Amino acid sequence: MDEIIKSTDNRYSEYETLLFLRDKLRKEAYAWKNRYLAEFGNLITAVFEQKIACIKKKKTISFCQMAVNRGKPVDQAELQNYLSQEMKEYNRKLSEMIQENEIAHSGETISEETAAKIKKLYRRLAKQIHPDMNPKTNEIPELKELWQRIVVSYRANDLEELEEAEVLVNKFLADHHLDENEIKIQDIDTKIEKLKEQIQKIKETNPYQYRFLLQDQEAVQNKKRELQKELEEYRVYEQELDQLLEQMMKNGVSFLWRMN
Numbered sequence: 001m002d003e004i005i006k007s008t009d010n011r012y013s014e015y016e017t018l019l020f021l022r023d024k025l026r027k028e029a030y031a032w033k034n035r036y037l038a039e040f041g042n043l044i045t046a047v048f049e050q051k052i053a054c055i056k057k058k059k060t061i062s063f064c065q066m067a068v069n070r071g072k073p074v075d076q077a078e079l080q081n082y083l084s085q086e087m088k089e090y091n092r093k094l095s096e097m098i099q100e101n102e103i104a105h106s107g108e109t110i111s112e113e114t115a116a117k118i119k120k121l122y123r124r125l126a127k128q129i130h131p132d133m134n135p136k137t138n139e140i141p142e143l144k145e146l147w148q149r150i151v152v153s154y155r156a157n158d159l160e161e162l163e164e165a166e167v168l169v170n171k172f173l174a175d176h177h178l179d180e181n182e183i184k185i186q187d188i189d190t191k192i193e194k195l196k197e198q199i200q201k202i203k204e205t206n207p208y209q210y211r212f213l214l215q216d217q218e219a220v221q222n223k224k225r226e227l228q229k230e231l232e233e234y235r236v237y238e239q240e241l242d243q244l245l246e247q248m249m250k251n252g253v254s255f256l257w258r259m260n
Helices: 010-069 076-086 088-105 112-129 141-155 159-175 188-204 210-214 217-250
Strands: 004-006 184-186
Touching (some): 010 112, 010 141, 010 217, 076 088, 141 159, 184 188
16 A cells, blocks of 8 residues: 655655756756757758658659559649648648747747746745645646646746736635645655656756757857758759659650549
């Protein structure tokens, strides 16, 4: 049977400290990711866009070659349907990259005073309804939704939204007579070890590790040159594919166009 630990236990203090550290590192990792995208996002997106243009043309050539091998004209409608299905996941990923890139470029800086207020307010709210500190949050849909709102606001450095969330949290807890001092944590020793592992993993992986690259201007410039080189290589490759497709047309590949 799992041991139950009340929030007054000394181990709870360690658990709470580790929990806040993990969330702090997650926020920093999110910030480093945005800085990485702000620095390289346009080039990374351009490279991927050029890459999928090449993939699309390779698939077009392959489809046309299969029609030639069968001695039939290329059915334009079938080709478009084929490409639509084959490129669906690539286009979805591209849209996602563009959206993330736009978010990264729209980020605003905040003052140290505002950052301190956000940190203090987040800690206060976390002590009340963080799912890892208050199991009731996952059991009550309203609290779970409020917590998700808090996490988004915290990462976005939205002080006003956090302040509004605090009003709603306090009202909900008061209306439902939920006292955070009665919170109980099950199997706290295991959870402490898990938090330590999560903290270590965040520190050792991207996007948190991006900070080393971004703090080295020479490395930043090298990265940009690498991306620019990759982009040019894909552009050259696309031209080669265009020439190959043009040659296929000269060799007698015909297209069947269906009238709507």
